[in-house]
Amino acid sequence: METETATRWLTDAEQCAWRTHLDVNRLLTHQLERDLQPFGLTMNDYEILVNLSESEGLRMRMSDLASATLQxxxxxxxxITRMExxxxxxxxxxxxxxxxxxxVLTEHGLETMQRVAPHHVASVRRHFIDLLPxxxxxxxxxxxxxxxxHLRSHRGKP
Amino acid sequence: METETATRWLTDAEQCAWRTHLDVNRLLTHQLERDLQPFGLTMNDYEILVNLSESEGLRMRMSDLASATLQxxxxxxxxITRMExxxxxxxxxxxxxxxxxxxVLTEHGLETMQRVAPHHVASVRRHFIDLLPxxxxxxxxxxxxxxxxHLRSHRGKP
DNA sequence: CCTAAAAGGTTGAAAGATGAACTAGCGAGG
DNA sequence: CCTCGCTAGTTCATCTTTCAACCTTTTAGG
Structure with missing residues (x-):
């Protein structure tokens, strides 16, 4: 009688896929962050701007925004204090x-968003979307x- | 004559794929981090342990380790100071x-690594690998x- | 009603990340 | 055999993230 089940290690193929996935994420995040930097925004900032700009009245409740952005x-x-x-x-x-x-998105926030969005989209295309068939x-x-x-259902607080 | 090219916005399909990708990453990272927490390790710690444990002499030069882990x-x-x-x-x-x-991996580092690895692998399977056909x-x-x-070749310093 | 628990947010301190400035050793050209 | 530039790593100041403690308002129960 075994007291512990044998570990199902990752196969080589699984391991490769997994590491690539991890790497792409890290590299991609870095790159997008870099591309946003000249505009004085981080990905966090940008994501919040997007969420607000897509909401009625350009506003969202703090809680909703928190769960929309998984923070x-x-x-x-x-x-938000910083962005304020x-x-x-x-x-x-x-x-x-x-x-x-x-x-609530300010005038300046909206303008910034509109000015930056094309560059960000281009960046996402250049480094990700357009590289995939x-x-x-x-x-x-x-x-x-x-x-x-699975992960959404499975999670405690962010 | 146009002074700026029209932005190629993301199609709906592209947008969905992109956002899902982002979400999976964030959620997955959180979850793996949570699963590692009981052992007193972060993903960063773990990744370094893995890299060292796979190297000859259980050691790596700082620079090599930095670029292997994209930091x-x-x-x-x-x-490393913290891990020390x-x-x-x-x-x-x-x-x-x-x-x-x-x-250099210490005795205790190696033991820790060996003790934690099965749990981490299980976590990766449960929340990612085994969910994919x-x-x-x-x-x-x-x-x-x-x-x-593309990203590797393209990048400045991490 | 009145109270207790839960929900919505903020705050402050401690831990982690970032970037620039710095030290020290290596190495190639004159 | 100098010296000037490069590589390896650390450090300091600053910003961000995290976690627990803390208000305030709402909701549910008795």
């Missing part, structure tokens, strides 16, 4: 729930969707 | 080049390899 409330709070200092965003009270706050992207998406769901 | 020299230096305090690793001088240092993983790998190469 902790604390982290988001600091993040950069005049990209402003906080506004919520009438219907006096605990709540909205993060049309169908590979579809496959990727199909394969990754269940993983995302 | 800056500065970051690695701090990282945790007695996972020790620094050792290089005879042939007196500027150089080796990071056999061939999807191959596809993923084939698709991502050129991306990794």
């Amino acid at each position: 902790s409330k604390s982290r988001l709070s600091h993040q 200092n950069a005049d990209l965003v402003r906080r506004e009270n919520c009438e219907s729930d006096r605990r709540g706050l909205f993060a 049309e169908d590979a992207l579809q496959e990727l998406h199909k394969a990754l969707t269940p993983v995302a769901e | 800056s020299k500065s970051r690695l230096s701090h990282q 305090n945790a007695d996972l690793v020790r620094r050792e001088n290089c005879e042939s080049d007196r500027r150089g240092l080796f990071a 056999e061939d999807a993983l191959q596809e993923l790998h084939k698709a991502l390899t050129p991306v990794a190469e």
Whole structure:
């Protein structure tokens, strides 16, 4: 009688795939960050701008924004404070729930977003999308969707 | 005559694939980090242990380790200092080049590595590998390899 | 109603990451 | 055999992330 089950190590193929996946992520993140730097934005900033710009009234509740961007409330709070200092965003009270706050895109935030977006998209294409054959992207998406769901359902707090 | 080329925005399909990819990465990283936490290790720690344990003499030059793990020299230096305090690793001088240092796996580092590895592998399987159909993983790998190469060649310092 | 628990956010301190400036050793050209 | 530039690594200051403690408002129960 065994007290522990034998470990199912990764096969060579699995190992390669896994490491490549990890590497692509790190490298890609770095690269996108670099490409955004001349505009004085980080990926975090950008992602928040995108989320707000796609929302009605260019505003979102802090909590919703936190879970949309998969960050902790604390982290988001600091993040928004920084962006507030950069005049990209402003906080506004919520009438219907006096605990709540909205993060609202400022004029300058919107302009920044619109100015930067084309460059960022180009960057995403250059370093990722356009490097994949049309169908590979579809496959990727199909394969990754269940993983995302699994992880989403499975997670405690970010 | 146009002064700027029209932006090639992402199609819906591209957008979905891209966002899923981003999400999987973030969620997956979080999850793996969480699963490693009970053992007092971070993914960074773990990755370094792996690299060292696979090297001859259980040692690597700082620079090589830095580029193997895609970190800056500065970051690695701090990282190794922390791991040194945790007695996972020790620094050792290089005879042939007196500027150089080796990071060397300690006894305790090796034990830790061996004890934790099965759990980490299980975690990677549970949250990623085993969620993908056999061939999807191959596809993923084939698709991502050129991306990794592109990014590697393309990059300045981490 | 009144109270207790939960939800929405913020804050502060400690840990980690980043980038530039710095030290020391190597090595190639004059 | 100098010296000037390069490589290896560390350090310091600054910014970001994390975690736990903390308010305040809302909601649910009795």
